[in-house]
Amino acid sequence: MSILKQHHISSSSTLKRCKSFTFDVNQQAESLVQWEQRYNQHSSGTFNGYLDELKLDGIHFFEEFTNRTLLQQCSINEDNLWLGFSLQQQRPKINNQEILAGQIMTRPSGVEFELLTPSDFSIYGLVINKESLSKEMVGPDIELWQNQSTNMQVSAPNHYVTYELAKIINLVLNTNNSTIGNSEILDQNNLSRLTKLSPLITSKVADLLSRTEYDYTDPKVTHLTTNLTIQKVVADITNYVKETSSYPLTISELCKITGVGRRTLQYCFEHGFGISPIQYIRDCRLNEIRRILLNSEDKDIIIADLALDFGFYHIATFNSQYKHLFGETPSQTIKRSSGYHIVPMIKDITKG
Template sequence: MSSKKREIDLHHLWQEQGTGGPAQEPLGRSECVRLRRTEDVYAHACHITAWQQLYDQLRPGAFQGELDEVWLKGLQFFRERTSHALHQSCMVWPGAFWFGIPFATQAQGYIGRRQIDTESIAVRPGGREFELSTPDDYGILGLVVDRGLLQEQLEFQGQAQTLCLLEEHTVLHLDAAHKQRLCMYIDEALEVAAKAPASMGTPAVGKQLSHELLLVLLAALQGAQTVDLDCSVTSLRKRQIVSRAREYVLDNPSDHVTVLDLCQRLHVSQRTLQNCFLEVIGRSPMNYLKAVRLNAVHRELGSPYSTFNTVQDAAMAWGFWHMGQFSRDYLTHFGARPSHTLAERARLSTAW
């Protein structure tokens, strides 16, 4: 554990040395089916096998997360539900492609600066960081396919050009019927896995299910179309400002970044910064900065890889100087005291 501890960055994603991928089982788990229910945003972000994820919980209150996940040969699929609005930094395991399909009745989220509407899916290759912004009570289906396996099948089916589409675009529009069929297959497979998890480990079942999912995915991708960026240049700039602000805060924990610091760093007025944050995430820059810093301390207190062993040290590292006010803010935001999170560190470490 000690060698890995030196490599972990609790506030930025880190690139694995080597090729990674499902065959190596980076988290050391061999079971095919995992069903998780969490009340901690940090633990929830750690649960998706072989991914790297950082979740910032933006709205105060006790978090609820659900994750149902199945691993087959060269293929991973899951259903995720989160109770609170989140800003996520994500990286899929190298040598793969991820397809993210929001629930049909879902409020719209964003991948980077692009909106994921009800007719579209999100796509990203493995080993590359991307950002997701999701609203309260969000649900999404995920399908991750080994790149070599997907490329082989695309070429065999005469769809080799689709690989370039997946590399270059983050959002694709799918035919409604094909998208519904893909969602149905994933949902039904997850339901069977939850009721009879041992069946997923049967070679015949695993092969049949993975091939059927691949066929449904290939059919959906055959008619996939790129999605034009439908927001204005002004809206894009506002999202970029918010994204750069978050990155700067996490890059400079000891500087206790303030609203004035962001204005100077991003070359914008306080009014412009305020408008950007209110439009993009519905919160003021000051409230957002506090949320990001609280989440950073939350990760430090909950992670076995943290170098901080006291609440005060972790809080002060992120600019919280009034311990009484910090404890109250922490309790309001996460529904638990910071001392409780620290005490639970050993239990939460099993998520890694």
């Protein structure tokens, strides 16, 4: 039995959690699922490495560490897209091209490539089903995605995107600071929360991929986006919230509601509301959570579950954003909710 199988944890056919430690370069190459690859070691000394991964409903997250310089010959299986990046100072090379800080390497399935990684190197990876991503595309985004999903290689440097992707991967692998608890213990509770997380992450990745490709100051966008378009987009979102009493969780949902692509949506919100669509839907969801906390009769309400229901999968970030907007934590809101409906006493100052 390989080390990979010895450390494998699985609670369903769609959820697989594993952390493996290897002491042979060939064993390291064989450990990563959904890949055809061969590693050659090019620095002296005993090899050791680890692979920490989680596979969830068409999304495969992993962090890989190797202590020796390697030349990796790689190809992804099935109909997937790979995104790879590192936050370390030492830089890898893909097909002899050095990857700059903030750049994301991308390759579709069936395309062979060579990856040169330095010693003591850690890389994040995300393999996601292309069909799942295509469902997140709306309007002009569809054509852009169809053209690029088969030949994507390296993004322009974007530190925000790489940081956000790293945060997502860290959350699902090291879940002590997330809403899903300890993923090493895959009980029914955690499984349910992880299942909720999957579509949110798919949409987030689509948003981040779009951000790497789009220039929101593109003259073509500003020229075609008239004031009438801005008014319609804003009205569509406002009417949707009024009619459904619910708030979209992702940019993809906003695009489907308004029928415009991500570039146009971004432009419309910045000129219509003065804020980004991300901030708009986040503030709306935070306000709705606050109303629930103030009006709920259940004083033992689980804040983490409520946050996840509204698309907040990082509990520390949620608490920080909530406090920044309202000047108090969710727990403080619950504590004072008992007196929320008490009519305040008003003194008539005219009677002395």
